[in-house]
Amino acid sequence: MVIDHQDANDLTQEVFLKIWIKIRSFRAESQLFTWIYRIAINETINFIKAKKRRNLISLSKYEYQLQKKIDMSPDFDGDEIQKRLLKAVLKIPEKQRLVFNLRYYQELSYEEIAEITGTTVGALKASYHLAVKKIEKFVFFVD
């Protein structure tokens, strides 16, 4: 979601800190890993918002900066099509990107994603379908 290594590092630390703080309020009503995912997602969304606020930039500009980062990053170790895929993921709306990442990269079931995001399975399936179609268009048909 954040691409940058340093940002990912900061975020991971923040997420573990939040888990440490909130672990006593965990009621075991959901699975522990979905609870941790929920914290991670909330922290990531807040982190992106804060970063945009700090730098006084819009969402689209922030995502454009991330796409440029992919081009320049020495840590990128994929082929051209994987680079195009990663950049295409950054072009879709935040909610669809989240669903796509959880389904495609994290390989979670719709039920697990529903538990994390608080959305219905039907809505998630629709979001994923739309996300895949848009990404396909960006990767294969748009220069």
Next chain:
Amino acid sequence: MDQKEEIVKELKEISPKLAEIKKNDPILVDEQYFYHLKENILVKVSNDSKTTIYPTHFLVRIFLKKWFYSAGGLLVILILIITFSIFRNNELSSEEYILTTFDSETMIDYLLEQTQQNEDKNDLLYNTILEEDIDEFLIINEL
């Protein structure tokens, strides 16, 4: 069917082209990343524990919320306004209450007595003007 296979099958149905892309995380992670992560998180947790106490009881947690103080301030202002308006109403009703303690005969006697006193005063004034031979137009002009 295995969850992983199910996700691949679903992707093939939505976008066969996208399903052909080799799926792996193309961003390299430095070998020392997780070693330092553990250390950094422990430092953050220990710093956080030194400076902040996280209460477990929900009443104590409510007392620490910012909105609680705003709501408390508003409540105090509301109580002051209500108390002031009740006090004002009581003040008016106390005058009415005093009047109700006198019977009508006593009140008529009092008013007649006051009228008589005023008439006596006026008579005295007229007599003085006549006796002293004061020009009445001079008094009117002065007034």
